[in-house]
Amino acid sequence: MKDMRIAERTVDSQTSKMTARGVQVHYGTTHALKDVDIDILDKTVTAFIGPSGCGKSTFLRCLNRMNDTVASARVSGKIELDGEDIYDRRVDPVQLRARVGMVFQKPNPFPKSIYDNVAYGPRIHGLARSKAELDEIVEKSLRKAAIWNEVKDRLTAPGTGLSGGQQQRLCIARAIATSPEVLLMDEPCSALDPIATAQVEELIDELRSQFSVVIVTHSMQQAARVSQRTAFFHLGNLVEYGETGQIFTNPTDPRTESYITGRIG
Numbered sequence: 001m002k003d004m005r006i007a008e009r010t011v012d013s014q015t016s017k018m019t020a021r022g023v024q025v026h027y028g029t030t031h032a033l034k035d036v037d038i039d040i041l042d043k044t045v046t047a048f049i050g051p052s053g054c055g056k057s058t059f060l061r062c063l064n065r066m067n068d069t070v071a072s073a074r075v076s077g078k079i080e081l082d083g084e085d086i087y088d089r090r091v092d093p094v095q096l097r098a099r100v101g102m103v104f105q106k107p108n109p110f111p112k113s114i115y116d117n118v119a120y121g122p123r124i125h126g127l128a129r130s131k132a133e134l135d136e137i138v139e140k141s142l143r144k145a146a147i148w149n150e151v152k153d154r155l156t157a158p159g160t161g162l163s164g165g166q167q168q169r170l171c172i173a174r175a176i177a178t179s180p181e182v183l184l185m186d187e188p189c190s191a192l193d194p195i196a197t198a199q200v201e202e203l204i205d206e207l208r209s210q211f212s213v214v215i216v217t218h219s220m221q222q223a224a225r226v227s228q229r230t231a232f233f234h235l236g237n238l239v240e241y242g243e244t245g246q247i248f249t250n251p252t253d254p255r256t257e258s259y260i261t262g263r264i265g
């Protein structure tokens, strides 16, 4: 493939943060995900790639129970976070989503100020004991999301007034304000221009020193640039999963090879 810059960074964590075993998802009679087994490593960027409709987003949403909100979705199998079953009846999905945060395709800031967007999660989860502590969390999150300098003088302005790329970094700041252990990103750059995309990609690389990032992307170049592990999905199956360099240069399954060389997709 042309223009493919494989991430040279080595995978420096082998600890599993999340494990999935035998995960199946049905939407009514549609069998969207078939028997998926995977170990998501800690402090690693994992990319989910594959043709449209293959189940990438469906599986991503299983990892923080966002499919609970889809009436027709039925999820079976087992998914664990640090060895705990996230589908156990005792697990509160709202608490789970603070630990496994999510950033969506389209930037979706709340119709609130920049400050309140970021303070929202820490407020509902009671993470700050004082206004000063909340201020500190907001500033730290905006700094980590590489947007502090652009917004520090207008924290009370509406988040929706920012540019698309700034809104997406604000949404990332909002997601990391609850100190998640895993951040799920569903095509986070698809609505962004190349400059904003490069900023978000750089940010993803920095974030993995603190937690696991799982990113769904249609761009194989992006998967190669930002991830250390890649999972290739096809027709609801997880076909191949391994080190990103190996998947892109020496895939073992012919379906993976066809996809990365552009023969299916």
Ligand SMILES: Nc1ncnc2c1ncn2[C@@H]1O[C@H](COP(=O)(O)OP(=O)(O)OP(=O)(O)O)[C@@H](O)[C@H]1O
Pocket: 027, 030, 032, 050, 051, 052, 053, 054, 055, 056, 057, 058, 059, 070, 072
């Ligand atoms: N809410 C839903 N209700 C019914 N079917 C759904 C729903 N969401 C997804 N599906 C179906 O499940 C299958 C997998 O969809 P999913 O969105 O997970 O694929 P994807 O690989 O993320 O696709 P894309 O790259 O186009 O976003 C598809 O057949 C899709 O039509």
